[in-house]
Amino acid sequence: MKLIQGGLLFLFGTLMILVSERALTDSMVQELAALLGVIVAAAGVIWSLIGYLSMSILRIYHMLNRKD
Numbered sequence: 001m002k003l004i005q006g007g008l009l010f011l012f013g014t015l016m017i018l019v020s021e022r023a024l025t026d027s028m029v030q031e032l033a034a035l036l037g038v039i040v041a042a043a044g045v046i047w048s049l050i051g052y053l054s055m056s057i058l059r060i061y062h063m064l065n066r067k068d
Contacts, residue, residue, distance in 0.1 A: 002051025006044045013041025 016037030024030040 002054065003048050004051075006046070006048025006051055008044070009047055010041050010044030013037045013039070013044055016040060 014037065017034050020030050020033035020037060024033060
């Protein structure tokens with residue numbers, strides 16, 4: 001679930017960057033909106049990474065504890 005949420009958060013941050021580039025005029029507000037988009041996108045990447053690593057660790061755990 002974290003993997004999907006992180007991906008969506010990354011896409012939202014990227015969309016914020018694109019909207020700030022296309023819709024806003026050159027100003028400090030545009031730069032701050034783009035910075036916020038970069039922060040949100042980075043948080044999404046970190047969230048996805050945590051989700052992916054959690055799934056990998058859980059898979060290894062189940063493989064090691066299999067009773068077969």
